[in-house]
Amino acid sequence: MPGSHSRLLDEPNVRTLAEKISERLDAVQPHPQVGELSLGSRQIHVWHARLDRSEAELEAFRASLSPEEKSRAGRFLDPIHQNRFSAGRGILRYLLGRYLKMDPREIEFGYGGQGKPYLVGISPPLTLQFNLSHAHESALYAFVLDHLIGIDLERIDRSIQVDTIAAHFFAPGEVRRLNSLPDEEKLEAFIKCWTRKEAFIKAVGDGLAYPLDRFEVSFEPGEPARILRVEGKPGEEQRWWVHAWQPEPGFTAALVVSGQGWEISFMEYEA
Numbered sequence: 001m002p003g004s005h006s007r008l009l010d011e012p013n014v015r016t017l018a019e020k021i022s023e024r025l026d027a028v029q030p031h032p033q034v035g036e037l038s039l040g041s042r043q044i045h046v047w048h049a050r051l052d053r054s055e056a057e058l059e060a061f062r063a064s065l066s067p068e069e070k071s072r073a074g075r076f077l078d079p080i081h082q083n084r085f086s087a088g089r090g091i092l093r094y095l096l097g098r099y100l101k102m103d104p105r106e107i108e109f110g111y112g113g114q115g116k117p118y119l120v121g122i123s124p125p126l127t128l129q130f131n132l133s134h135a136h137e138s139a140l141y142a143f144v145l146d147h148l149i150g151i152d153l154e155r156i157d158r159s160i161q162v163d164t165i166a167a168h169f170f171a172p173g174e175v176r177r178l179n180s181l182p183d184e185e186k187l188e189a190f191i192k193c194w195t196r197k198e199a200f201i202k203a204v205g206d207g208l209a210y211p212l213d214r215f216e217v218s219f220e221p222g223e224p225a226r227i228l229r230v231e232g233k234p235g236e237e238q239r240w241w242v243h244a245w246q247p248e249p250g251f252t253a254a255l256v257v258s259g260q261g262w263e264i265s266f267m268e269y270e271a
């Protein structure tokens with residue numbers, strides 16, 4: 001497999017893994033079955049990766065894929081998309097392999113009713129949960145123990161028909177709040193709303209089968225990222241923790257995790 005190391009991004013709440021481990025040694029025992037990369041019970045790891053990789057790396061990634069993944073890659077017409085899919089899954093397998101101390105080729109995925117991938121064939125009580133999102137040449141991977149997790153990455157596309165899409169998909173309260181913003185703030189607010197909503201439906205696992213107009217998220221400038229309301233489930237919004245950020249210029253991301261009190265680390269996958 002291609003080599004990799006983590007480079008922590010320059011964020012105020014990000015410290016190196018070594019610092020974290022030594023500081024929290026007494027407080028957090030690394031999960032006994034999570035290997036080379038360790039996750040504490042209150043930690044979330046988010047990895048950013050570029051999917052346009054060298055031919056040598058792609059070859060190694062392809063070799064790690066299951067027959068089903070190879071066949072999915074082959075169904076993309078454009079070789080760029082074939083390669084990005086192979087890199088996306090290859091990097092996922094590589095990172096999972098480091099957490100699980102497993103050969104990436106041995107990792108087996110199962111899929112929920114709406115396609116959310118999860119790990120199978122790993123003896124309990126291991127509960128490493130993950131989710132990923134890709135947009136163009138970039139991908140984000142999120143890992144946590146024992147909790148539901150969803151991540152979404154979107155490129156800020158200035159040609160989006162904000163009003164039409166919002167009117168069609170968003171909750172009435174979100175449409176009203178979006179419409180009350182000045183025109184120059186609408187696109188950014190729309191993308192924030194969309195990524196937070198997608199991260200939520202991916203955490204739940206339902207994907208777009210979950211009606212986007214049945215829950216509301218924050219998105220106004222200066223507002224902390226959170227789930228505001230879930231229709232038919234009073235208090236449900238308290239169950240979820242949301243983090244939103246700009247992983248690179250021109251892109252917006254959101255992460256939704258069940259539970260509260262998380263500590264998040266950002267890392268860069270590099271060859």
Ligand SMILES: CC(C)(COP(=O)(O)OP(=O)(O)OC[C@H]1O[C@@H](n2cnc3c(N)ncnc32)[C@H](O)[C@@H]1OP(=O)(O)O)[C@@H](O)C(=O)NCCC(=O)NCCS
Pocket residue numbers: 085088089113114115116117131132133134135150151152153198201202203204205206207208209
């Ligand atoms: C999940 C969904 C919202 C993702 O939309 P997107 O913005 O196009 O894609 P993203 O890049 O953010 O995420 C894609 C990744 O999410 C994961 N994913 C797929 N379905 C998921 C789900 N229901 N919940 C959470 N994650 C899911 C996969 O890892 C996928 O990447 P990969 O297959 O290349 O590994 C959308 O694909 C969806 O609603 N799917 C469910 C509906 C469906 O297709 N059902 C068919 C039954 S299998």
